[in-house]
Amino acid sequence: MRIWPSLCVLFLPLLAEAAPTRSNRTSSIAVVGAGFAGLAAVGRLRELGFEDITVFEGSDHFGGRVYSIPFDKARLQQGAQWVNGHDNDIFRIAKKLGLIIGEQADNDVYVRADIHTGTCTINRSVIDEFYNFTDPLEAKYRKMGQDSVNYATALGDIYAKDYRAFVKKVKRRAAERNMIDALSRFYIGFWEGEMGAFYDYALSNFHFWDEGEDGQAKSYVLNSQGYWPISEYLKSFVPDEMIKYNHFVKKIRYSGAKVEIRVQEGAKSFEYPKQFDHVIVTSSLGHLKRYARSMFEPPLPQKKIEAIDSVGYGNLLKVFLVYDKPWWSFNGSSIAALWVKGCSPTHPLMEYIHTITKLEWDKDVLVAWVSARGTIMIDGVCYGRPKHSSAEGDDSSALGVQQTLLGWWVLGDGGTCDFEDLLRWRGDSSDDLPNDCWSV
């Protein structure tokens, strides 16, 4: 998994060898968002001597998309999970806090996947053929991305062309072609998980991506606390009284001498009594796509609106399935539960649950990675109860789907792997602060 820009640009005050001399800066500053970007911005501002800072956070906690679900004494990482590369501040903090327990290649979940196809027999030679086709693609796209002519070419478009050429080469029986299409969907899903987008991912990103000194993109694996201690570390530079939780910023008026802010706090919508000299907004691209037109007064310049509209982003969501004991066996690094046409009677959602991984630190938990449209579809089918609780009032078909979700795919027999609990962020499309969408 790779890092996203907002994490890359963090400035982490206490790690700096020599902090600049504090001056008495009197400007007042509003910061929208207490995710990593907002917390790090406040840390840096305070280091520079600014103390008149108010952070508006729409939810009831700090951390943003790095927030995780407490689970026994550990944390389930709903958002950021791996630290990408070692030449960055996040890595340095993780190291300092003793969180790193291992490393893996970025493409591990794809390259070392155990392929499952429900009831169909697995044709190993077709799988090998497909992997031989995809193996050189990343290097090829990286090279293309170095040429400014290709900067804006979308990964999805160029891959679609290569894929068409690949399938044209050999005339196949329908079953084989269905298998190849499913593998192709898995490959796309891998990139959706890896980069957050596929069809909107420009080749220039490959060029600008820092591979580290040995040319091998690496992800560092964190212990059972994951990113949480890093969030706490960033928060430690931000006094509690600076953060206004449950203050959702609806409007930022910035035409006069001072910035005025309208907030929503529960059912109450009001002008915040204090006015500010400056405002820093750290809302995600997904948030801006939805609210940028109504959030600013005067409106943002047309160029910025166009940029917000046209820059793509992906959707990614993790679903944690807790079992009383493992029923699976992994040979590789992940389970690729392929949605092969004609193989298993399955819910279309499974097209988007492309990868299933285990937790490094809990043998009873599986993590299902859902991407693209699946993050919205899952609200309709996959939010039931664990098998031991009363299902009264639940949509029984939804319950059925979730209980057989993995069975059909992985075992091919359905229903034999009921989970004890299902945990995920419920970031449905009606949320004011959708958390399942993230921008690259």
Ligand SMILES: Cc1cc2nc3c(=O)[nH]c(=O)nc-3n(C[C@H](O)[C@H](O)[C@H](O)COP(=O)(O)OP(=O)(O)OC[C@H]3O[C@@H](n4cnc5c(N)ncnc54)[C@H](O)[C@@H]3O)c2cc1C
């Ligand atoms: C499933 C998933 C997996 C990921 N995996 C990784 C990974 O392995 N490694 C990695 O480095 N990164 C990963 N990321 C990305 C990483 O989590 C984000 O890049 C990072 O958390 C972004 O931080 P941020 O502060 O910019 O934004 P956010 O975390 O989105 O913080 C913004 C904050 O602002 C608040 N906010 C927004 N608008 C308003 C408003 N109008 N009023 C008030 N409050 C507002 C939000 O509630 C939020 O708390 C992953 C993300 C997801 C979703």
